[in-house]
Every structure is written in structure tokens, then in C-alpha cells.
Amino acid sequence: MTPHLRFAPSPTGYLHFGNLRTAVLNYLFAMKNGGSFLLRLDDTDQERSSEAFAEQIRDDLRWLGFAWDREAKQSERTARYEEAAAKLKAAGRLYPCYETPEELERRRKRQLASGRPPIYDRAALKLTEAERARLQEEGRVAHWRFRLDNSSDAAGAPRPTTVAWDDLIRGAQTVDLGSLSDPVLIRADGTFLYTFTSVVDDIDFAITHVIRGEDHVTNTGVQIDLFRALGAAPPVFAHHALLTASGDLKMSKRSGDMALKSSRNLEPMAVASYVALIGTSDAIEPLRSMQELAGRLDLSHVSTAAARFDLQELKALNARYLHATPYCEVADRLAALGVGGGDAFWTAVRGNITVLDEAADWWTVVHGTIAPTIEDAEFLGTAAGLLPAEPWGETTWSEWTNAVKSATGAKGRALFHPLRLALTARESGPELKALLPLIGRDKALSRLAGEAS
């Protein structure tokens, strides 16, 4: 059986690393198992959803290297939801309710005060036709609740009723439908709620596996009941723990903190590897393609404990990724940054950058103008006098520094550090063995003399 997966963001904000993790796990699962992948935009909340957010989500996913087989928008599927709702109504599983929020709140408080669980008491199920007609005459408009399959007779009091599934991450799971209120599926204004639309979509798009955050575990109990009420077998579920942000940052789509769009200076595969492997028992490594990463995916290795997202850790992974990146993979982007020097320059600097843009700083150090840092002019003067004649190559640095060492007696840091400061104006950086020939004799002489060049 071909697996069909989906990622279903609501376009009401930016993708952040938390929901990106959900996206990546679904995508990799589909890829690993030869399945299909649907991007579904859960835009039933018309007020908060926007096409601009939807486009940003698509753009973020494309940047990461996603290619989806299909896209669907819930706002375009109302007719299907109407049909499914009609089916549930005909079966007596969707019933009209007329309580106002205030009435429900009063009831809830009474229940709590008398030590009863605050679940909806199904009063509306007991209304007669005449009572309904009267409420409608009063101007009340129905909202519709799904009667959970948790009692022996239609309007009966809920009884403990276990819904069970074998979760690919959490193992055997149960939800007691008897402890839940019948959920509202259609609001009084006729709009549908996610609990319902998601199930109709999952049925219509033949979704076989749903990987999502553990904040949906209770929903899953309800949705499994809905799948059955609609005559469909539920998909396989996997619920991962949520990512928490470190420090004061917030993992929320309304706080821009963790938005992917502000991390576009990172390498897509470093980001994908990080979100796929964080919170698993596997080592976090930067893999070089989605295929390779998919090969690593094993949902049974995903931890049920919350994983902490750490931007510094991600940046370190990005650096590791760049260190192993061949020139041909970044040639175009380097050119766009105004960085030349081909393979030799890239190989010299890639071990010292965290993000690709930093290559441009080293390009300036090598070919642009910098103000050298002079610690000991006399020492540098001696060193300048010993600079070998060109052409320069791989051994120039050691020939030169050996000569400086013999002439001055300086060694170790006392020998190398002043030279580095003069030649690059930086405390640390790529190996001077590689940089010196790129800087060239003229520039080196000027810098050793303390001239900006």
C-alpha cells in the first residue's frame, strides 16, 4: 500500500521550527516509504488566514527542498464538508444545539461546583421538534455537535469508552471518549471546525499516516470516532513531543522569534537535519540530501520527552555542513555575494564560517582593504624583510615563519599571532598557510608596514 502523507499548516502565521519539524517528519516518512505528500492549507479560519501567509509557507518549504505532489485548501472544499455533515446528520451523529456561550458557562460552573466533570450534558439531544422550532422562532441559530460514540442509547449519559491506537511514536494509546464533551463541528455561522474538516480531507485524500504534535492526542481519540462515523478506517497516527524554545524565545507562529523566514541565511539541509534529528535517540548530524536524511528516519527513535530547540546548536550544525560543502555546490551563491577565488578560496575559508555570507568577510580580508592591527612594528618590519619572493604556494608560509623564527627567536603564539593580526586584522581565522598566497606579496608587505590595504 502506498503511504499518503500530508502537512496541514493553518496559514495564520509564519512557519516556525516547531511546525517545521512536523512538516519534515511527514515529508521524510513519505520519501522513505515511496509515498505521496500533500500540502494542505487549513484556512477555515477566514479572518486570521491569509494568502500572504500561505505563500510564505510554500516559499519556506520550497527553500527547504520540499516538492509536494498536491496542494489543497480547506476554504475550497466546503461542498465536501456539507456532504459529510449531511451524512452525519442523517445518522443522528450531528445534532443541533442552541445554547449561548453564557448558558454553557453557567452550566459548566454548576457542574464543577457539584463535583461533576464539566462536559456537555447533551441537553440539546433531548429537545423535541416543537422545542427546537420555538428556539428557532426566538431567533436562535443552531451550532452542531458530534455525538461521540460513548453511550448505549442516543441521548444517554456518557460511559467510559476507550478508543485505542498504536501510535508510531508513543506506542499503545487510549483516549476515553466518555470523559469528553461532544465537540462542536459546525459553528452557528455555518463555518466548520478543524476537527471535522481534517477528517473529511484525510478520508478524501486517502491519507494513510498522520504525524503531528502531541497537542493533538485527545483530538485523535475524537477524530478516530469521526472516521468511523463517516464509514472510513482511521489512518495510522504518530504524535511527537513539542519543541520548546530556549531562553526567552517563543515557539509560536505569532511571535516572529522562531520563524523560519528569519533563518534563511542557514543551509536548508542543516535546518532539515536539525529538526528531523532533534529529540531523537540518533546523533544530530548534517546530512546532505533529503534522501539521505529520509534513510535515517525511524519514528521509534523519536523521544516522547520535549526537545529543546537551541539556535546556537543549529548554527554549529550549519557550520559543520558548510565545512564539508564542495565549491561546486555554493559557486553560484558565492558569486552572488561578490566572492571569487574559486575552489582555492572556498577551501581556505569554509572551515571558519558559520553561515555562507561570512565568506564575503574573508573575501574582503584577502582582496579588499583592511586596516591591519599592529602590535610590534619592529618585529613586523623584520618579518617583512624576510618575505620570500613570489611565486607563492603551499610552503611559503612555513618557509617564511621559519626564517622569522630564526631571526627573532619568537615562536608559537608570539610568532604567529602578530603576523595574523597584521595580515588579517582578525584574532583568528583560516589557516594562514592557505590565506597568505591568496593575499599576495604586495598586500602582505603593505599590511606588515601598518598601511590599510
Ligand code: GLU
Ligand atoms: N492545522 C492543524 C494544526 O496546525 C493540523 C493538525 C493536523 O495535522 O491534523 O495544528
